[in-house]
Amino acid sequence: MSDVRLILGDCLQVLPMLESGSVDAVVTDPPYGKQFHDGGISGRASDKWASPNKAKFQGQSIIGDSKPDTRAIVEIARVLRQGGAAYFCSQWMTESAWMEAAKAAGLKIRNRLVWAKPFHGAGDLITIYGPQHETIIYTSKGRHELRGRRDGDVWLEPIGANGCFRKDQQHPNQKPLALMTWLIEKSSNPGETILDPFTGSGTTGVACVQTGRNFIGIEICEEYYEIACRRIEAAQNACPLFEPPREVCRQSLLFP
Numbered sequence: 164m165s166d167v168r169l170i171l172g173d174c175l176q177v178l179p180m181l182e183s184g185s186v187d188a189v190v191t192d193p194p195y196g197k198q199f200h201d202g203g204i205s206g207r208a209s210d211k212w213a214s215p216n217k218a219k220f221q222g223q224s225i226i227g228d229s230k231p232d233t234r235a236i237v238e239i240a241r242v243l244r245q246g247g248a249a250y251f252c253s254q255w256m257t258e259s260a261w262m263e264a265a266k267a268a269g270l271k272i273r274n275r276l277v278w279a280k281p282f283h284g285a286g287d288l289i290t291i292y293g294p295q296h297e298t299i300i301y302t303s304k305g306r307h308e309l310r311g312r313r314d315g316d317v318w319l320e321p322i323g324a325n326g327c328f329r330k331d332q333q334h335p336n337q338k339p340l341a342l343m344t345w346l347i348e349k350s351s352n353p354g355e356t357i358l359d360p361f362t363g364s365g366t367t368g369v370a371c372v373q374t375g376r377n378f379i380g381i382e383i384c385e386e387y388y389e390i391a392c393r394r395i396e397a398a399q400n401a402c403p404l405f406e407p408p409r410e411v412c413r414q415s416l417l418f419p
Contacts, residue, residue, distance in 0.1 A: 178235060186357065193361040233265075237267075249270060276317070340369060347370050362387070
């Protein structure tokens, strides 16, 4: 059974409290730094392509998304063990800032992975091509050996797995569970510890529970923290194990 520790707080303040070299891998989806604002797509595309949760996320923004804020990478590199891997979800407009920060923190850029979506997004329908991919920056602290067979650097999302077509979406930028599971299984073994300092609605934590990894998650927004706790607890209760599920260890470290 996975050990899960969820911390409500700012990762810039929480990460320094973690022991150096204490996590085996980092899989995280930080704010991209592109001033995300979900205004919905009404009036720009047919409503038949709209998210079932469109109204829920209209007008929402993401904390810390006004510009690329890469300050956490120094501490992420410190808590990552030698030989561990760190994955940062990103996108083409701001990925260079994350790559430069990772290199400055002593991480080695190994690959630029591509998450290819089955359908493109909306946005400006006249002057730009439809956005249909996001990137994941794969880095390592020293030499890191991937598990299993050698996969390509493009992850093709199955139709209906995520995006505006997922009915259980809890966060406007929620990533596919299958994507986070793939990254976790490629760079860790069961029983090892995964860190996500930008937990959001807890998808990385759910993937850890389902694959037998321990998880440390940090989330600054109380609403998403509570959602992450509920989702991860549900995943633990669903695990077909012979021992009772462990409770999620909750901590609040929000500082004034």
